Amino acid sequence: MKLSALMTAVLLAAAATAAQAADTLAKIAESGKITLAYRESSVPFSYxxxxxxxxxxxxxxxxxxDAVKKKLNKPNLEVALLPVTSANRIPLIQNGTVDLECGSTTNNTARGKDVAFAVNHFYTGTRLLVKKAAHIRNYADLSKKQVASTTGTTNALVMRxxxxxxxxxxxxxxxKDHADAFLLVETDRAxxxxxxxxxxxGLIANAKNPGDFEVVGDSLQVEPYGCMLPKDDPAFKKVVDDTIIDLMKSGRFEKMYDKWFMQPIPPRGTALGLPMSPQLRDNIKAPSDKPAT
Structure with a gap:
């Protein structure tokens, strides 16, 4: 009898936890507020x-x-904005502080154990930002030298x-963040x-002296970016996925891409001039949230 009561309590607790994890839309509806995370220096994604x-x-x-407002019939929904770093973005999604993080977060299987990812919206790989005067061309040139990366990123793991x-x-x-890592190179501490x-x-485009820097080295690993949201929440994930897929199918996604990757962007009015990758074009044709391994 005691075992049965204990098992019942465990099952009820598990059910409550699962219900809580799958209740982002209900939480937003009840509070009248959605909390978005943003990055402070992830140019041109979120800065x-x-x-x-x-x-x-x-x-x-x-x-x-906009989609959540329509779904919940709450046109006056409050939007709270919270700055996050590479180190705290996942915990803040896990503990419910943040409802959605669209920044520059790699969608991979390890992170998929803790959070969910929406349809992939970009593909990139690890390379090196250096001063032109340093004459560094690839990774072999970094032997016994100080190299910077950012805490909590897959890039740090790849480099290690x-x-x-x-x-x-x-x-x-x-x-702590990308701007701080860039500063280490700018001040010759890395x-x-x-x-x-x-x-x-993006960092070079917004630097005081962009002509002093360049990006070199082979891409060590090509990985997708995706918006992060709470795990085990299919209803909220559907809203996020459907929104991004609608942007892709309507042509608005490509216009947004052109605006931020091909045209001059704030604050210095410099254009990155980065055409859309074949991987992203394929994902527009057949949207997927497939993670990197």
């Missing part, structure tokens, strides 16, 4: 301009908000693995910053 978050991924978030495999004896220094190539191009 600050005059203290306001802007970027390609910010526009994706805004489109989801590569460092061991190739016996390069790099001193890998982890910064010879390179290993990160997703698109983010590196």
């Amino acid at each position: 600050l301009d005059g203290g306001k978050p802007i970027g390609f991924s910010v526009e994706l978030s805004n489109a989801v908000v 693995k590569y460092n061991v495999e190739k016996n390069l004896d790099m001193d890998i220094v982890l910064a 010879v390179a910053f290993a990160m997703d190539d698109i983010l590196l191009f």
